[in-house]
Amino acid sequence: MMHVPGLLVKCMLLTAVCMGTEWLLDDTQDSELSSRALWAEQLSLSLLPAYSLASDPTPDFFLCAPLLYEFANNSASLSNCLVSMARPVRLCQRCYMEYTQLKATMSKIGNPLQNSTVSCSTILLQSDRVQVIVSLSGFFDDLWTDSKCENCLQKNSTGILNSTSEFMDSFDSLIQCFNNTMREPPVPSQQGNYSRVCQSCNGTYKYLNNLYNNLEHTNALCIDIEDAMNGTRKLWSKTFNCTLPCTDTVPVIAVSAFILFLPVVFYLSSFLHSEQKKRKLILPKRFKSGANVANIQDKRN
Structure with missing residues (x-):
């Protein structure tokens, strides 16, 4: 028969006593007895790992x-x-x-x-x-x-990073601008308060949008900034029906027009160059008549 250490036997007996105590407990008995039984059970179980197979x-x-x-x-x-x-x-x-x-x-x-x-x-x-x-x-x-x-x-x-704090401060300023402008009475010549929001808060929105783009390029975005900017863009475009004017419109149109005009310039220059060559190949009439007389004299000789 395998020899079992005396301490292990005591732990097993103590565990059995604790389990038996928990079986006998009901809702009417004192909670102190239950806590003592739980403490004794944890004490006995804490001693068992010392005899586990783990090294x-x-x-x-x-x-x-x-x-x-x-x-x-x-x-x-x-x-x-x-x-x-x-x-x-x-x-x-x-x-x-x-x-x-x-x-x-x-x-x-x-x-x-x-x-x-x-x-x-x-x-x-x-x-x-x-x-x-x-x-x-x-x-x-x-x-x-x-x-x-x-x-x-x-x-x-x-x-918190300074860039994050700067963005959130600008976001709070923009939300405050939205709230303050919406509380103002509507102007009869405008379509409700929304057009007033677009005019009053346009500069703050552009500044916040530029901050977000810079943070995106430097990989400094977290869920706080992304959620704040997504909600702001929805308010600006869908709720207030505002649009952010693109400052690059004129250069884009100029470059596009120049590219479209390049084929016209190419074909026009090719046409003029070919016409000039044709004119060089046509001999003058006086030169033709003189050449014919010279040929006739050569034949006679």
Whole structure:
């Protein structure tokens, strides 16, 4: 018969006692007894990994429990921020601190404990098949990457870039211009308030559009800026029925006309050049008569 260590036997007996205690509990019994039974069960289960087949040592569960609660609080804060900032989209600007705290907690879980060479990653991240913490952390990472938030934040997500702040300030100014103009009474000679919006806010809209184009060229766009600009363009073109005048219209028309006129110039120059050659080939009449007399005299001789 295989020899079982005495501590393992005690753990198994303690687990059995805890399970039996939970079976006997009902809704009318004191909650303190239930919490004690849960504590005893966790204590017994925390001792079992020491006898597993894994070669790496595992720390005590109670040393890793604070990190587990810290991750739970950080994930709850980040989830609350993401949902609150989903409309209008301000994920990157308002939730980067919560995301940074969550990543810091994950680093603590992976790093060795104080005065120890083992970490809590084995017991918290790899102790079950579902791997709840790993899956939840991966979900937040994918959402953060898809939102391209790093493009609008400083290195290591320590703050918001100046270009992002400048764009959002211009966006707020444009929305304020829309609201202020719409509150003004309509002008009888114009079609409602919308034409007034096009005139009053045209300069602010052009400035915001130029900022967006510059950020797009420098790859400094995140979901906050993209959503703000898309909504602004819909308001400008569909709701207010405004159009942004193109400053390159005259040069484009001039170049197009020049290109279209090139074939005409080519064929006209070819025609004139061919006519000039024909004129050179025709001999004068006096020259023809003199040439004929000379030929007749030669024949007579």
